[in-house]
Amino acid sequence: MNNRRMLNKTDFEDFVDSLLRAGITVIAPVRREQGGEKVEYRPIHSPAEIVLSGQPPVRPLKEVVFPPTEPLFNWKQTKASVQIEEVPTEFKETVVVGARPCDAAALEIVDKVMGWDYRDELWFGRRQAVTVLSLACPQSDDSCFCTAVGLSPESTRGADWFMSSVDGGFEIEILTPKGEKLLERCKDRCRETKGRTNAMPSLDAKVRANLNIDPGKVREWLEKHFDDPLWSDVALRCHGCGACAFVCPTCHCFDIVDELDGIGRGQRRRNWDACQPALFTLHGSGHNPRKDQTARFRQRIMHKFNIYPARFGEVLCTGCGRCIRACAAGMDLISILSEIDRKSAEEGA
Amino acid sequence: MNLYQPQLMRIEEIIEETGDTRTLKLQFENPSVAEQFDFKAGQFGEYSVFGAGECTFCIASSPTRKGYIEASFKEVGKVTRAMRRLNVGDTMGFRGPYGNHFPLDEMKGNNIVFISGGIGLAPVRCVIWNTLDLRDQFKDVTIIYGARSVADLVYKRELQGWAGRSDVKLYQCVDPGGETPDWKGEVCFVPSLVEKAAPSAKDSYAVVCGPPIVIRLTLPLLEKMGFAPERIYTTLENRMKCGLGKCGRCNVGPYYVCKDGPVFTSAQLKALPPEY
Amino acid sequence: MQELRDLAKKLLLDKQVNAILGYEWDRRGARPAFITEAGDCDRLVFDHRCVQNLAAYLSPRRANIAQLGRLAVVIKACDARAVAGLIRENQLKREDLVLIGVRCGGVVVNPSDSEQLNAENIAPRCVGCEQREPTLADHLVGETQSAPVGKANRDLRLSEIEKLNPEERLSLWTSLLSQCTRCYACRQVCPMCFCERCIADKTQPAWIESSPHSRGNFSWHLTRALHLAGRCVDCGECERACPAGIPLGLLNHKVARIVASRYGYAVSDDPSRETPIGSYRLDDEQEFIA
Numbered sequence: 001m002n003n004r005r006m007l008n009k010t011d012f013e014d015f016v017d018s019l020l021r022a023g024i025t026v027i028a029p030v031r032r033e034q035g036g037e038k039v040e041y042r043p044i045h046s047p048a049e050i051v052l053s054g055q056p057p058v059r060p061l062k063e064v065v066f067p068p069t070e071p072l073f074n075w076k077q078t079k080a081s082v083q084i085e086e087v088p089t090e091f092k093e094t095v096v097v098g099a100r101p102c103d104a105a106a107l108e109i110v111d112k113v114m115g116w117d118y119r120d121e122l123w124f125g126r127r128q129a130v131t132v133l134s135l136a137c138p139q140s141d142d143s144c145f146c147t148a149v150g151l152s153p154e155s156t157r158g159a160d161w162f163m164s165s166v167d168g169g170f171e172i173e174i175l176t177p178k179g180e181k182l183l184e185r186c187k188d189r190c191r192e193t194k195g196r197t198n199a200m201p202s203l204d205a206k207v208r209a210n211l212n213i214d215p216g217k218v219r220e221w222l223e224k225h226f227d228d229p230l231w232s233d234v235a236l237r238c239h240g241c242g243a244c245a246f247v248c249p250t251c252h253c254f255d256i257v258d259e260l261d262g263i264g265r266g267q268r269r270r271n272w273d274a275c276q277p278a279l280f281t282l283h284g285s286g287h288n289p290r291k292d293q294t295a296r297f298r299q300r301i302m303h304k305f306n307i308y309p310a311r312f313g314e315v316l317c318t319g320c321g322r323c324i325r326a327c328a329a330g331m332d333l334i335s336i337l338s339e340i341d342r343k344s345a346e347e348g349a
Numbered sequence: 350m351n352l353y354q355p356q357l358m359r360i361e362e363i364i365e366e367t368g369d370t371r372t373l374k375l376q377f378e379n380p381s382v383a384e385q386f387d388f389k390a391g392q393f394g395e396y397s398v399f400g401a402g403e404c405t406f407c408i409a410s411s412p413t414r415k416g417y418i419e420a421s422f423k424e425v426g427k428v429t430r431a432m433r434r435l436n437v438g439d440t441m442g443f444r445g446p447y448g449n450h451f452p453l454d455e456m457k458g459n460n461i462v463f464i465s466g467g468i469g470l471a472p473v474r475c476v477i478w479n480t481l482d483l484r485d486q487f488k489d490v491t492i493i494y495g496a497r498s499v500a501d502l503v504y505k506r507e508l509q510g511w512a513g514r515s516d517v518k519l520y521q522c523v524d525p526g527g528e529t530p531d532w533k534g535e536v537c538f539v540p541s542l543v544e545k546a547a548p549s550a551k552d553s554y555a556v557v558c559g560p561p562i563v564i565r566l567t568l569p570l571l572e573k574m575g576f577a578p579e580r581i582y583t584t585l586e587n588r589m590k591c592g593l594g595k596c597g598r599c600n601v602g603p604y605y606v607c608k609d610g611p612v613f614t615s616a617q618l619k620a621l622p623p624e625y
Numbered sequence: 626m627q628e629l630r631d632l633a634k635k636l637l638l639d640k641q642v643n644a645i646l647g648y649e650w651d652r653r654g655a656r657p658a659f660i661t662e663a664g665d666c667d668r669l670v671f672d673h674r675c676v677q678n679l680a681a682y683l684s685p686r687r688a689n690i691a692q693l694g695r696l697a698v699v700i701k702a703c704d705a706r707a708v709a710g711l712i713r714e715n716q717l718k719r720e721d722l723v724l725i726g727v728r729c730g731g732v733v734v735n736p737s738d739s740e741q742l743n744a745e746n747i748a749p750r751c752v753g754c755e756q757r758e759p760t761l762a763d764h765l766v767g768e769t770q771s772a773p774v775g776k777a778n779r780d781l782r783l784s785e786i787e788k789l790n791p792e793e794r795l796s797l798w799t800s801l802l803s804q805c806t807r808c809y810a811c812r813q814v815c816p817m818c819f820c821e822r823c824i825a826d827k828t829q830p831a832w833i834e835s836s837p838h839s840r841g842n843f844s845w846h847l848t849r850a851l852h853l854a855g856r857c858v859d860c861g862e863c864e865r866a867c868p869a870g871i872p873l874g875l876l877n878h879k880v881a882r883i884v885a886s887r888y889g890y891a892v893s894d895d896p897s898r899e900t901p902i903g904s905y906r907l908d909d910e911q912e913f914i915a
Contacts, residue, residue: 033800038870058868059806068806069836072353075399082357082399082440089351117608118593121351142653226622236659236690239681242808243868253597256353256590257835258402266400268353271836272806273596277813279826280598281588281624284425287561289587289601289624292689299624303600310603328814328866329677330656330736427828 005183005190008169015186016047016097022185025094027064029057041096052098052165053138060249060322061103062110064096065126068246069271072122072256077264089121091129095182102146102320104134104158106249112312113252131178134159135170140203143321145211145334151318153203207319211334213341215305215315221344222306226298230343234336235297237329242274244300244323244331250316253280275299301336352593355397355442356382361417363437366503370468371433372409372421375441387446388412390453390479391472391584391612394445395592396420401431405589407611408446409471411478418443421471421503447592448611451476451556451582453483460489460553464567466539467496469559470503472584472611476556477511484516491518491548495539498527520546540566543574550575557583568615578616585610585618585625601625626670628766629699632725633666636697642723643694646682648675654736657682659693671699671767673742676732678860680707680816685716697723701732703750705759705894706858707816712896713903714856716819719896726762731773734865742773749777750861750874761894779878786875802842804869807835811863811873812849817856824848850876855884855901858892 007015019026025043028050032038040057041064044050074085107127114123137146137153146152156162160179163170171193174183183190245251255273260266273280276296282288290296308316317333324332362374377383388408397403404426410419422429435441453476461480465473480487492511496502502523511517521534522542535542539559548555555576557567564583571581587599587606599606602621604613618625633645637660647669649658655674660666679698682690690696700708708724711717731742731751738746752775758765786794809825812818825833825845833848834841850873857877864874884890887910888901901909 032870058870069838069841072351077399077440080359080438080440082442084354084357086350086354113595116594118352118595120593120595122353232689233659236682236693237657239810239813239866241810241813241866242806243810243866246806246808247868252595254590254595255835256403256596257831258397258400259834259836260400268397268399268402269836270353273590273598274808275597277809283586283588284429293687294689295624299600303597307600307603311605324653326810326868328810328862330651330653332651332653332656335652427831430829 002192002194003174004193005172005174006166006169006193007172007186007190011186011189012170013047015189016044016050018185019095020045020047025092026097027094028097032058041099050098052135055139055141056100056102056137056320056322058322058326059247060106060320061096061099061132062106062249062252064094064130065107065123066110066252066272069269070122071267071269074261074267075265087122089125091126094126094130096130096132098163099132099134099159100320101134101137101153101155101157101159102144102151102318103249104132105151105155106158106318106320107132108158109250109312109314109316109318110252113308116312131160131182132158133161133163133182136162136164137203138165140207140210141321141325142210143324143334144203144207144319145321145337146319147204147208148211148213148337149215149315149317149319153207211319211338213337215309217344217348218305218337218340219309219315221340221347222302225343226302228343230336230339231298232294234331235292235294238276238293238297238331239329240276240278240293240296241328242272242276243326243328245274245276246272247322247326249318249320249322250304275303305337353444353591355395355403355444358418358441358443360435360437360439360441363435366421366505367501370421370423370503372419372504373432373435373441374410374417374419375443376417377443378440383416386418388418389446389450390476391450392446392448393592393607393611394418394420394443394447395589396428396432397442397444398428398431398435399440399442402428403442403444403590404428404432405592407472407475407584409475411475411482413479413482421468421474423468444592448607449609451612453479456480456554457483457486458552459487460491460549460551461487462491462493462548462553462555464493464539464543464555464557464559464563464571466494466559466563467501468503469563470494472558473556474504474507481517488552489518490516491520491546493520493539493542493546493548495522495524495535495537495542496527497524499523499529499532501527518546539563540570543567543570547574550577553580555581557581568618572615578619579614581615582612583615583618584612587625629671629725629727630666630669632764632766633660633669633697634663636723637661637663637666641695642697645669645697645699645725646679647671647699647725648677648679654738656736659690661693669699671727673730673732674736674738674740675699675701675727676734676736676748676861676865678704678707678814678816678858678862680704680711680860681814681862683708683711683717683722683816684819686819686821695721695723697725699725699727700759700762701727701729702756702759702894703754703858703860704816705761706892707860709761709894709896709898710817710856710858710892711819713898713900714819724759724762724764726759726765728758728765728767728770730757730770731775744775747773747775747777748861748865749775749779750859750878751775752777752779756894759894761896779875783875783879783882798843799839801871802846803839804871805837805842805846805867806869807837807841807845808868810866810868814862814866815853816860816862817853817858818849824852846871846873846876850880853877854880855888855890855892857881
C-alpha cells in the first residue's frame with residue numbers, strides 16, 4: 001500500500017459529511033458573512049459551504065490552535081483564600097479541510113517556539129486535536145511569496161493529508177500517522193493511485209516572479225544593519241497597529257490579562273498582541289526600549305528574518321502575503337525584502 | 350495544570366521599605382510545592398494578584414534561606430498598586446523560578462563587588478545574602494549602594510547589619526539634596542561612590558543593578574578600573590508577560606531576556622542593540 | 626499631476642517646507658509618500674486610487690514624522706475636514722502646515738482597485754459627497770471633477786438595520802464584531818484618534834477589556850463610535866483598514882446622522898466652526914438628564 005489515494009468529489013463531500021455526523025468539528029474556507037468574495041476559515045455545518053478556490057482566507061489558520069483570546073484558568077476568592085479552576089488542555093477532535101500550504105507550514109514553524117524548553121500545553125493540546133488537510137494552492141496574487149522563504153504552492157509541510165485537485169476529485173497524499181488514522185474513516189471511498197498527476201499547473205513560477213531572494217542573504221544583511229536609513233524611511237508610513245501581526249500565520253506574541261467575571265471571581269486570559277503598538281514594550285516607569293515606530297518596525301523584520309532563524313533555524317514567515325494585503329498604509333514586505341536583497345547585493349559586489 | 354497557572358502563596362509579612370516600596374515575604378500554600386521549590390540567585394518569577402494581573406520581579410531573598418521567598422516592589426502600575434492593597438494572610442499567585450542566574454560557583458574564591466542604586470538593590474540583595482551565607486567561600490565582599498534620598502534607601506535594617514560586619518565593606522551615598530542632618534554616608538551619585546570606593550579588579554567580580562542611568566555609567570567605569578567585561582554582571586528588566594520564551598515581549602537582539610537572561614555580562618550587553 | 630509636482634518642487638526649493646506628504650505609486654496602487662528632495666517630486670501622483678487620509682500622519686504623537694520638520698500635505702476635501710478637526714482640537718497650528726488641496730470626484734475602496742472609477746467600485750462614502758475640493762487649503766490643484774455617482778447607498782443599508790428588532794440588531798452586530806481581534810487598525814489610521822493614551826489602553830481602571838471577546842469588542846467599538854460623535858470626518862479609513870471586514874463606517878455614519886438631526890451639525894473643514902461636543906448652548910436638548 002502506498003500513501004496516495006484518489007477520492008472523487010461526491011465521495012469527498014460524503015466523507016466530510018460523515019465527519020460532521022460523527023461530531024467532529026470541521027473547519028474549512030467559507031464565504032464571509034456580508035463579506036462579498038472574501039473567505040475565512042470557519043467551522044462548517046455542511047460540505048456545500050466549502051470554498052476551495054479563489055483568494056486565501058483573510059485570516060490564517062493559526063486561530064484554530066491559538067485563539068485570539070482564551071482563558072488560562074478561572075479563579076474564585078472567598079475571604080483570603082483563592083481556588084483555581086483549571087482549563088482543559090485536551091481539545092475536541094477537529095479536521096481542517098482545504099488549508100493553504102502557507103498556513104499549514106506556519107503551524108510547524110511556530111511549534112518550535114511553543115515547545116522549546118517549556119511546552120505550551122494549550123498550543124500543543126490543540127495541535128494534537130487538529131488534523132490538517134492542505135490543498136495545493138489554487139490561486140496566488142501579487143502579495144504571495146512563499147517560494148522566497150523555502151516553501152511552495154505545493155508544500156506539504158505541516159499537513160497530515162496533502163490534496164491536489166484533479167479532474168472529478170482529489171488526489172491525496174497521506175503524510176502522517178494522524179493522516180492515516182483519518183484515512184480509516186474513508187477507506188471504502190478512496191482508491192490507491194500512483195504519483196502526483198499535476199492536473200493543475202503549478203503557481204510556482206508566478207509566485208517566484210513576485211519575489212526571488214535568498215533568506216540567508218537577507219539575514220546576513222540584517223545582522224550587520226541594525227542601523228540603516230531603510231528602517232526610518234519605511235517606518236514613516238507605518239501606523240503602528242497590529243493588523244500585519246494579527247493576519248500573520250506565524251506571529252505568535254501575546255498578552256496576559258486578568259478579568260473579573262463578578263465579585264470575587266474571574267479569569268486570567270491570553271490575548272493576541274503585536275510588536276508594532278508602542279504599548280508592547282512600555283515599562284511601568286515610562287521607559288520604552290523601542291520608543292518609536294522605526295525601532296518597532298525594525299523589530300518586526302528582525303524577529304522574522306534574523307532572530308527566529310538564529311534561534312530556531314528558519315524564518316518566521318511563510319510568504320502568505322497577508323500582511324501586505326491587510327496593511328492600510330501600503331507597507332509591502334515584498335518591496336522591503338527586495339530592497340534588502342538589492343542592498344545586500346550592492347554591498348557584496 | 351498548564352504553564353500559565355500559578356502556585357498560590359500566602360503573605361507572611363509585609364515590610365515597608367520606603368514611602369512607595371514594600372517587601373512581601375511569601376510562603377507556598379501547598380506544603381509539597383514548598384518542599385520541592387528551589388531557585389538560584391538572580392532568577393525571577395511572575396507574581397500575581399488575582400483580578401489585577403501578573404508582574405515580573407526577581408526573587409529578592411537568598412536561595413540559602415529556605416521555606417519562603419521575598420519580593421520587593423515599587424508601586425508604578427496596576428498590579429503593583431493592587432499588591433500594595435494586600436494584607437498579611439492574603440493570597441497571591443507565583444510562577445517560577447524562571448531565567449538564568451548569577452554564576453555563584455564560578456565566583457567562589459574571588460572578591461565580589463556589589464553595586465546598586467534605588468530598588469536595584471533587590472536582585473543584588475539576593476546574591477549578597479547568598480554570598481554572606483557562604484562567607485568563607487569568597488574573599489572580600491564590597492557593597493556600594495546609593496539612592497535618591499535617605500528615605501529612598503531600601504533594606505535599611507540590613508544595611509545597618511552589613512555596616513556592622515567586619516567581613517563586609519559597605520559604602521553608601523544619597524544624591525545631593527537627598528541627605529538628612531544625621532546622614533553619615535556620602536553625598537554623591539553612585540558612579541562617584543564607585544570611584545571613591547575604588548575596589549580592586551584583581552580576582553574580582555562585579556554585580557551591578559539599578560536604574561538604566563546607573564548601569565550605563567557604571568559599566569564603562571568598572572572596565573576603566575580594570576574589570577573584564579566578562580566579569581561584570583547585571584540584570585535586564587525588559588517587560589515580560591510569559592516568562593517562558595513565548596510571548597515575544599522581552600526580545601532584544603538575539604536574546605529572550607526571560608530565558609537567556611535576566612543575568613547578562615557587560616560583554617554580552619555591548620553586543621546588544623540599545624533596546625533595553 | 627504636473628501641476629502638483631511643480632508646486633511640490635517649488636515648496637521644497639523655496640524652503641517653505643521640509644517635506645511633502647502625498648501619494649506615490651507602488652506595486653499595488655497608491656500609497657503614502659514622504660518626499661524631502663525636490664528631485665523626487667515627480668513621484669507624486671493623485672487620482673481616485675489615493676484613498677488614504679494622510680491627516681492621520683499629522684498627529685503630534687507621530688515623533689518620527691514630526692522629525693521631518695515643516696510639512697506640506699496633499700488633502701482631499703474629506704481629509705481637509707480631519708485637518709480642520711486637528712486644528713480645532715489644538716493638535717496642530719494652521720500656520721505650521723502647507724495644505725495642498727486636490728480636486729476629487731470620489732475614490733475607490735482600496736488603493737489597489739481598478740484604474741477606472743465607476744459606479745460599482747466607488748467607495749460608498751463618496752456617493753452623495755458634495756465637496757469636490759477643500760475650502761481649507763493654501764493651494765488647489767487638479768482638474769474640475771464632477772459629482773461621484775455610485776450604486777452603494779449607506780442610508781438604505783442603515784435603514785434596513787434600523788428596521789430590525791433589537792434582538793436581530795444585537796445578533797447582527799454580535800456576529801460582525803465577533804470577527805474583531807483588536808488590532809486597532811481602525812484607531813491607528815483614524816486622524817481623529819490622536820489621544821496620548823487611548824481609553825482602550827488604560828488599565829487603572831481598565832474601562833474597556835482588552836480581550837477580543839464579545840464584551841470587550843462591543844465596549845471598544847461603541848466607545849470609539851461615541852468618542853467620534855461630531856468628530857468623525859467620514860474618510861472611511863477605519864472600515865478600509867479593518868482586516869476583519871467590519872463595516873465600522875456604518876456605526877460612525879449612524880452617529881453622524883444623530884448629531885446632524887439633534888444639533889444641526891455636519892463636520893466641516895472650517896476649523897473655527899464650533900462643534901456640538903466642544904461648545905455649550907443653553908438651548909441644547911437635555912431631556913436625557915430629566
